[in-house]
Amino acid sequence: MKYGSVRRPGRVAVVGVGIIGASVGWNLSRRGAEVVFIDAGLPGEGVTNWSFSWVNASNKTVRRSYFDLNVAGMTAYRELAEAIGPDSWWYPSGHLRWADNPAAEARLLQTAELLADWDYRVEMCTGAEVRRRLEPALTMPDEHPVVFYPDEAWVHGRHLVDRLVGKAVASGAELRSGTAVCDIATSTNGRTRTVALSDGNRLDVDIVVNAAGPNASHVAGLIERHLPMRREPGVVTRLDCAQVPIRRAMHAPHIEIRPDGDTSVVLHSREIDALIGTGQDLAELAQLLHESARHVVPELDAARMAETRVSNRPIPADGFPSVGALPSVPGYYEAVSHSGITLGPAIGQLLAAEILSGKRDEMLADFRPERFCS
Ligand SMILES: Cc1cc2nc3c(=O)[nH]c(=O)nc-3n(C[C@H](O)[C@H](O)[C@H](O)COP(=O)(O)OP(=O)(O)OC[C@H]3O[C@@H](n4cnc5c(N)ncnc54)[C@H](O)[C@@H]3O)c2cc1C
Incomplete structure (x- = not known):
């Protein structure tokens, strides 16, 4: 700049x-x-x-100028990592996204196509390839389509x-x-x-x-x-694990999961956000997040709930x-x-x-x- x-x-x-x-x-x-x-x-x-702390523009296609600003955000991160060093805050490991029903999958693939037209890097994989190349601990059918955005990241x-x-x-x-x-x-x-x-x-x-x-x-x-x-609150929970079983941030069906350092994982879900204020307490919301995460990463079964917080998005x-x-x-x-x-x-x-x-x-x-x- x-x-x-x-x-x-x-x-x-x-x-x-x-x-x-x-x-x-x-x-x-x-x-x-x-x-x-x-x-x-x-x-x-x-x-x-x-925050879920996912650095991306793939979820920002609602308006071209907003998408462009988010792409500039991704570029600014790469410049910042060069300027001050990546240390313990910058994790440019890409992002995985897949769905478990035909309508959601069609939307995901349509967005991936649009992004590719806008020169955004998109790689199409199968479940088997993802497990072999990227994330051995995930459960997903072998032939399932998975979108990988290699230039995305998460940030501490x-x-x-x-x-x-x-x-x-x-x-x-x-x-x-x-x-x-x-x-x-x-x-x-x-x-x-x-x-x-x-x-x-x-x-x-x-x-x-x-x-x-x-x-x-x-x-x-x-x-x-x-x-x-x-007013759009969101709930995030942190789990402590002896060893973090995943290597990057991901949007799995019903749950978003990312590492949070060497012994912790962060969980979030828009579906669970929708339950805030409907009578469940924080521990119950955290429990639901943990359950969804276990379906995708069975090793998280042994993880221990550390902290859960509801925050308002600044929108x-x-x-x-x-x-x-x-x-x-x-x-x-x-x-x-x-x-x-x-x-x-x-x-x-x-x-x-x-x-x-x-x-x-x-x-x-x-x-x-x-x-x-x-
Ligand atoms: C559940 C959830 C998931 C999210 N996921 C993502 C994501 O994946 N990717 C993404 O890009 N964004 C995500 N966001 C949004 C993102 O986290 C926020 O946009 C971002 O953290 C906002 O940063 P901020 O500095 O504006 O606010 P904050 O981090 O809240 O900082 C504002 C600061 O202002 C201080 N403050 C407030 N009032 C005063 C005052 N009167 N005087 C002095 N100080 C004051 C507060 O103490 C606070 O420290 C998510 C948000 C939520 C809630």
Whole structure:
């Protein structure tokens, strides 16, 4: 990403330090901007730590510009892994997807065909090939069609946030964690702002970046901005296992499974998300996830339930990201998105470039915050 002519933006408050805030702040700080990260909790412990964390564009075909942005997200990850090293956060092992009924299978194959037409790498395999070449521990019929997306990945979000924030702090950024932004007052000159924190401190800043994830609507309200967001909770469970029996992330019928380091596996399912709020408690939802996972990977039978959490997805009302300056409020920028794991590093590059150069990138044209201004 080219930055062109760079201006000094003054002091930037990044409100919210998940994958998106960390990426924006790191990109600003490495280019000499003065950054203060503020998080109500601990960096990376919001939705970013409770995500399926699949880096992809194959699930983003709803609109071509959104697909392109997600492809840019995948490219930004490869650049980031080169820039800071892959360490314990980057797992570019591809993604497997298959279905167990004719209608779902037809949709999957149709999408794979569309993606191939859009120059996205797709490999068609059979169940037997997948077990031989990629995942020996899976159960699936030998002749079953399986789609493999070799350029996809999964990310350990919390580790990545720690790396980015650590690097930014080492080059002069400030981190204030365990304190929430509870008020944002505009000075009489209309440009600088005073950010009030729940620990009683007040910070004078020139720019505010709203990267507060599911709480972004509340933070937007502090500058009297209405950012409508959906309420779409998801449940994720972590299992501890002596040895992780799978090597990559996958969408199996009824269950999504991925490794989460050397001794842990993460499970998620849209079908189980639909049960949130219908009377089952967290332990029961986790149990259902475990049962579905066992059908696909029998070795997970011995795994032990570690932790389960419900989080709200940070989704602007129309389902698309809200990224960039809000022209009616000078010095205020938004960085709010679902698919934020896939998009974090690209949003970080694009928004930092916009703050530093004042130029708006065409790639964000469909995702501008002002579309929500009435
Ligand atoms: C079940 C589930 C599965 C998902 N799967 C995927 C996937 O496979 N691939 C993908 O790309 N995306 C996925 N997502 C979406 C993705 O996880 C999110 O888009 C992404 O993590 C959002 O990151 P964030 O930095 O915006 O939010 P967060 O990680 O939540 O960070 C926001 C931070 O803001 C802080 N904060 C909030 N209010 C304040 C305040 N007033 N003052 C200071 N700090 C504040 C919070 O403490 C938090 O740390 C999934 C989401 C869910 C729920």
